[in-house]
Amino acid sequence: MARHRYLIALGSNMRHRKHGDPHKVLRAALAALDKGKFEVEAVSPLIDSAPLGPSRRRYANGVAIVGTHRDPDEVLHKLAKMERKFGRKSGGRPWGARVLDLDIVLWDGGPWTSDRLVIPHPAYRQRQFVLGPACTIAGGWRDPLTGLSVNQLHARLTKPRPVPS
Numbered sequence: 001m002a003r004h005r006y007l008i009a010l011g012s013n014m015r016h017r018k019h020g021d022p023h024k025v026l027r028a029a030l031a032a033l034d035k036g037k038f039e040v041e042a043v044s045p046l047i048d049s050a051p052l053g054p055s056r057r058r059y060a061n062g063v064a065i066v067g068t069h070r071d072p073d074e075v076l077h078k079l080a081k082m083e084r085k086f087g088r089k090s091g092g093r094p095w096g097a098r099v100l101d102l103d104i105v106l107w108d109g110g111p112w113t114s115d116r117l118v119i120p121h122p123a124y125r126q127r128q129f130v131l132g133p134a135c136t137i138a139g140g141w142r143d144p145l146t147g148l149s150v151n152q153l154h155a156r157l158t159k160p161r162p163v164p165s
Contacts, residue, residue: 001069005041005108007138008033008064008079009121009130011101013057016086022060025086029100030064032082038066044133061129063105065137072112072119075104105130110144120145125153132158 010029012022019028023046034040046062068075079102086100105121112119120143124130131154134141139151146153 003067003069004071005065005067006072006075006104007106007134007141008066009061009101009103009105009124009134010064011059011061011103011129012099013051013059014099016099019086025100026060026062029082029086029102032085033064033066036082037070037078038068041065041067042137044136047129047133049129059129061133063130063133063137072104072107072109072117073114075107076117079104105134106138106141106143106150126157128154128157 010026012025012029014025015021016025016028019025026046030040030043042065044063046060049059049061051057051059070078083098083100083102088098088100103121103124104117104119105124107119109119121130125143125146131150134150135154139149139154141150142148143150143153148156
């Protein structure tokens with residue numbers, strides 16, 4: 001069975017009764033990933049970002065490169081199981097506050113589509129809180145749909161735009 005590498009986005013904007021503030025939640029999640037069937041190969045710096053949607057709490061965000069022999073649907077299942085172990089409730093409102101959010105952004109196998117998962121993550125190209133940290137550890141990774149690198153996508157997203165007159 002082939003070994004694959006995944007770029008995983010991490011987010012938290014709620015305290016955890018055991019682990020503490022959102023930054024500590026992400027560190028605990030990374031440690032849990034590394035103790036499981038994943039090998040954490042690289043971790044970006046953790047940043048704070050404004051929330052999307054209805055949540056008012058700021059997020060702690062980062063990304064990690066993990067290695068595993070699992071296919072994307074199996075990885076998704078394991079990440080969802082970990083989110084539940086950290087107290088994430090299923091069926092919550094989209095973009096609401098959450099203890100832990102783990103998303104597959106990219107993997108080394110190119111595009112992937114199943115009933116439960118689409119890779120690359122459909123919205124990552126518009127998310128500074130994903131692309132900024134990703135540049136620090138996966139800047140050369142290429143989007144399989146656009147052919148652009150993570151660094152190029154980040155530059156496009158953050159390029160200053162002239163103000164309409």
